[in-house]
Amino acid sequence: MAQENVTIFEAAFLIDGLFIRVDILEKKGNNIQLIEVKAKSIKADEHDSFLNKKGQLNNGWTPYLYDVAFQKYVIQKCHPNWHIKAYLMLANKSAISTVDGLNQFFRISKKADLRTGIIKRDGLKLEDLGDPLVTKISVEEEINLIQSTNPIDENKSFEELLNYFKNHYQDDIKIFTEIGKQCKTCEFHTEPTDAEKSGFHECWGEQLKANISSINKPxxxxxxxxRKSDKLIAEGKYFMEEILENDIDITPVAGKISPTERQWIQIEKVQLNDTTPFFELDGLRDELDSWKFPLNFIDFETSAVAIPFTKGRKPYEQLAxxxxxxIVYEDGRIEHASEYLNTQIGVFPNFDFIRALKASLEVNAGSIFRYHAHENTIVNAIYKQLLASEEPDKDELITFIKSISHNTGNSAENWCGDRDMIDLWKVVKDYYYDPYTNGSNSIKAVLPAVLFSSNFLQNKYQKPLSEINATSKNxxxxxxFLKLENGKPISPYKLLPPLFDGWDAEALDNAITEIEGISDGGAALTAYGKLQFEEVNLQERKAIEAGLLKYCELDTLAMVMIYEYFKEVTS
Structure with missing residues (x-):
């Protein structure tokens, strides 16, 4: 720090009990650049300010800006004569990679102490990285607002807020946090045991003067x-059992379960201790009757990484x-008709992906199903990538995309295809509620619920694949696919075999991907990212690819099971 000009990573400053480490500190005499690095992204060419039109902080950026404001405050107290300018260093979604395999220069590795390490390619030079994919954004205006008005707490100045935190930390005094909807994401929520305490239960117990069992109620x-949870809590209503029907403002919708009706159904079933599912049967029956056989169920696995795998792509650009x-036929026959997986290193897969999908879905003219908005979002992203491409069949592929989708809000064009994918998630929301899901509509919550309720599914899927009139590629x-434990279904995802089942100790020691299994979308995109490294040997690569294929096949089979359940209850 005594040098006239220096750049220091994780420079440390301590004064009056306030301690920080700066990601990057660039010092040129008394002129200081304080740079905080974040994995968040912006489009640098479109960025104006992190303040909204009213001159207030953009909520999504508030924690990061307060972080930088605190750092600048501490440095300035340490060195009052320094001229400090604060910046955020962010991934630039407007930048384009000029290097193939840039990701392979930096491999993430877990250290023995469970920390994350980075293995850098030997001999790497700055010029090897090509054009920068990050951008440095000044946040001086935002920091001045924070330090002058402290917008998150109008009753304290910024300096008073820091002293408040400092004193509580130094004296080990718990900061009182009033009960509110933020409790839903409390990081200290765990079921208390003899070995550890649940901060959530301690906090609620102290404020409500209640025991643990009463706190565990919905x-x-x-x-x-x-959206009214804070209002209800302010009225002294903390649990579903305390909510009255007139608290909900129920607004019916003909033939469907409206959002407010769904809320009251959930509350009422809790209050009556009713564990049976609810259906809007006539509406569900009409919905199923509108579908055209054969039925096509599709699921995508995608990735959006900060460091593009191939040149010509942008940070966080969608990869499919x-x-x-x-395919489900009218006679009940189930066929795992097709699949696509491209894990080839250094290959942008999207255009081959959409070509393969086109070939798969054009084998019939039946209805197409997805679960939630993801698949529609992805084909919209590929549509934009095709527009900017020079693919010889781009017009044909764009026409196909428009035939099976509808435009998202930020598209330049408006369309809704003749075979626009039907959202099974929306069908669930509109016609079905099961207390077993605890209010969640995710496929990972709905699938166990339908398996628990359906005798048909239990009888069918406890049999081996060869006996259920279905085919599989994997x-x-x-x-x-289904086993019961104490009368409850074990999720089929938990029955997926481990990736390296049957491997000997030496082979396991040589594996570098550190992936044990693939049972959710996060694990799938992580696995794909690992396969973009040349160090992964052929045996390990094949095991991970097999795991990916099984997981994705189960996703579409799960959709089929939900359809079969709906068919059962409407028959």
Whole structure:
């Protein structure tokens, strides 16, 4: 620090009990650049300010800006004569990578102490990285606002807020936080045991003067889509059992379960201790009757990484590397009709992906199903990538995309295709509620619920694959998709085999991907990212690819199971 000009990473400053470490400190005499690095991204060419039109902080950026404001405050107290300018260093979604395989220069590795390490390619030079993918954004205006007005607490100045935190920390005094909807994401929530305490239960117990068992009751903020939870809590209503029907303002919708009706159904079933599912049967029956056989169920696996795998791509640009496609025929026959997986290193998969999807879905003219908005969002992203491409069949592919989708809000064009994908998630929301899901509509919550309720599904899927009138591209004929434990279904995702099943100790020691299994979308995109490194040997690569194929196939089979349940209850 005594040098006239120096750049220091994680420079440390301590004064009056306030301690910080700066990601990057660039010192040129008394002129200081304080640079805080974040994985968040912006489009640098479109960025103006992190303040909204009213001159207030953009909520999504508030924690990061307060972080930098605190750092600048501490440095300035240490060195009053320094001229400090504060910046955020962010991924630039407007930048384009000029280097293939840039990701392979930096491999993430877990250290023995469970910290994350980075293994850098030997001999790496700055010029090897090509054009920068990050951008440095001045946040001086935002920091001045924070330090002058402290917008998150109008009753304290910024300096008073820091002293408040400092004194509580030094004296080990717990900061009182009033009960509110933020409790839903409390990081100290765990079931208390002899070995550890649940900060959530301690906090609620002290404020409500209640015991642990009474705190475990369903909360008002756990009602699906409940926006009035803070209002109800302010009225002294903390649990669903305390909510009255007139608290909800129920607005019916003909033939469907409206959002407010759904909320009251959830609350009422809690209050009556009713664990049975609810259906809007006539509406569901009409919905199923509108579908055209054969039915096509599709699921995508995608990735959006900060460091593009190939040149010509942008940070956090969508990559579609896998799909699965099940067909259900009118006679009940189920066919795992097609699939696509591209894990080839250094290959941008999206255009081959959409070509393969086109070939898969054009084998019939039946209805197409997705679960939630993801698949529609992805084909919209590929549509934009095609527009900017020179692919010889781009017009044909764009026409196909428009035929199976509708435009998202930020598209230049408006369209809704003749075979626009039907959202099974919306069908669930409109016609079905099951207390077993605890208000969640995710497929990982809905699937166990329908398996628990359906005798048909239990009888069918406890049998081996060879006996259920279904085909598979990845599971053996003896595989069983459903097992019961104490009368409750074990999620089929938990029955997926481990990736390296049967490997000997030496082979396991040589594996570098540190992936044990693939049972959710996060694990799938992580696996794809690992396969973009040349160090992964062929045996490990094949095991991970097999795991990806099984997981994605199960996603579309899960959709089929939900359809079969709806068919059962409407028959």
């Amino acid at each position: 909360k008002v903020y756990e009602v699906s889509g409940m 590397f896998q799909y699965s496609h099940h 599971f053996e004929d003896v595989h069983v």
